[in-house]
Amino acid sequence: MGEPTKSRIGWRNLPGHVxxxxxxxxxxxxxxxVSQPGGYSPGTAxxxxxxxxxxxxxxxxxxxxxxxxxxxxxxxxxxxxxxxxWAPTPRLLGRHDDGEWVALVFTDVDGRHPRTPWRGDELxxxxxxxxxxxxxxxxxxxxxxxxxxxxxxxxxxGWHRIAADPPADLDPWARAHLPExxxxxxxxLAALDGDTLCHVDLRADNxxxxxxxxxxxxxxxxxxxxxxxxxxxxLLVNVLLHGGHDVEALLRRLPLTAAVDPDALTGVHAxxxxxxxxxxxxxxxxGIPTVRAFQRAQGDALLPWVRRRLR
Numbered sequence: 001m002g003e004p005t006k007s008r009i010g011w012r013n014l015p016g017h018v019x020x021x022x023x024x025x026x027x028x029x030x031x032x033x034v035s036q037p038g039g040y041s042p043g044t045a046x047x048x049x050x051x052x053x054x055x056x057x058x059x060x061x062x063x064x065x066x067x068x069x070x071x072x073x074x075x076x077x078x079x080x081x082x083x084x085x086w087a088p089t090p091r092l093l094g095r096h097d098d099g100e101w102v103a104l105v106f107t108d109v110d111g112r113h114p115r116t117p118w119r120g121d122e123l124x125x126x127x128x129x130x131x132x133x134x135x136x137x138x139x140x141x142x143x144x145x146x147x148x149x150x151x152x153x154x155x156x157x158g159w160h161r162i163a164a165d166p167p168a169d170l171d172p173w174a175r176a177h178l179p180e181x182x183x184x185x186x187x188x189l190a191a192l193d194g195d196t197l198c199h200v201d202l203r204a205d206n207x208x209x210x211x212x213x214x215x216x217x218x219x220x221x222x223x224x225x226x227x228x229x230x231x232x233x234x235l236l237v238n239v240l241l242h243g244g245h246d247v248e249a250l251l252r253r254l255p256l257t258a259a260v261d262p263d264a265l266t267g268v269h270a271x272x273x274x275x276x277x278x279x280x281x282x283x284x285x286x287g288i289p290t291v292r293a294f295q296r297a298q299g300d301a302l303l304p305w306v307r308r309r310l311r
Contacts, residue, residue: 010035011046014060018101022060025094025105028052039205039219040294041069042287047108055110056093060103066287073102076221080106082142088129088216109216111208117242118204126207129215130235131256134228137197148192148226151200156185158274167281173307174277180310185274188267194227202231203238229256233268241301248305266309273302 011019011033023029028050036045036057043061050056061069080092090106097103114122162170163178174181199206200222208216232254236247251257251265276299284292 008035008042009044009065011044011048011058014044014103015101017098018060018096018103021096021098022048022058022103022105023050025096026050026054026056028054033058040288040291041072042066043069043073044103055108057090057106057108058103059106060096060101062101066285068285069287070102072221073104075223076219077102077104079142079145079220079223080104083220084136084141087136088133088214089220090216090218106218109208109210109218111210111214111216114204114207114209116204116238117244118239120245122209123239123245125209125213126215126235127232127250127254129217130202130231131254133217134196134198134231134256138228139195140197140225142197142223145197146224148194148198148200148224148230149189151222151224151226152189152192152271155275156189156271158271158276158278159185160274161278162274170277171303174303177307177310181270181274181306184263184267184306184310185271186267187263188265188269188271191261191264191267192226192230194230195225196228196230198224198226198230200224200226200230200234202235204242227260229260229265230268232256233260233265234272237269237272237298237302240305241298248308262309266306269302269309270306273299273306275299276302 030048031051032049033046036047039045041061042065044059046058048056048058061073063070077092077095083089090109093105093107095104114126159178159181163182166175199217199220201219206217206219208218236250239245240247257265276295280292280296280299282292
């Protein structure tokens with residue numbers, strides 16, 4: 001999982017009127033809050049307990065911390081409000097949006113992130129859950145979300161930006177094969193038709209395992225409409241990053257990816273590699289100092305895999 005953001009605020013740092021609004025949603029006074037690690041927002045991410053023993057998860061942010069995080073919180077609220085109750089996701093209990101602060105209040109999930117490097121048993125149950133989720137969320141139950149091609153269009157032009165201004169430390173093979181990488185990413189983008197609601201940011205720190213082994217998928221601001229296999233293909237990037245599993249064999253074996261055109265899968269991973277390596281060379285966003293290193297690690301892990309698949 002990614003290194004947690006270093007500058008996250010906590011419940012007690014929220015303005016009084018925001019705390020009051022959250023307590024009104026909960027119908028009780030918050031008496032304890034524990035900040036949660038992981039993720040890439042400088043806003044709050046707290047499991048809270050109320051005076052009568054209720055529990056919830058609260059996330060809140062404002063533009064002075066990071067304007068993009070505010071946009072993501074609003075997008076997540078719109079998606080979470082429409083997710084079906086039987087989906088393995090937290091329920092949105094309410095939201096506060098005063099034009100500056102956006103706070104989301106979810107049901108609490110008493111769980112932990114999968115261990116990384118990924119354990120085989122935990123990976124197996126997560127992959128089954130992702131498969132079941134794809135079936136359950138087809139057709140897409142959330143209107144007005146963008147298509148995956150729309151969501152990823154700018155991201156997947158990362159190789160074009162690198163070709164226009166190659167960094168000095170660009171991998172020599174990538175430098176010599178920039179046209180092929182650009183073309184592969186374009187093929188990947190063209191393959192993203194579908195009517196499944198996709199998470200498109202699946203990694204260990206967006207998943208929770210409870211004591212029974214059940215999986216909850218959290219953080220849905222990037223949700224979009226795409227092919228049923230997309231989330232499985234993206235989750236395997238996190239597995240590849242942490243090592244210990246044959247991701248190529250998984251792609252060929254898993255039900256959702258086994259029948260997918262290999263060029264489409266290669267293209268998606270090429271597009272992601274370009275996005276990560278292009279993003280990693282940019283200054284860190286306000287309040288999120290660790291995300292560029294995480295992007296670089298993902299790009300460095302993906303590129304050799306893409307190189308093997310393009311041969």
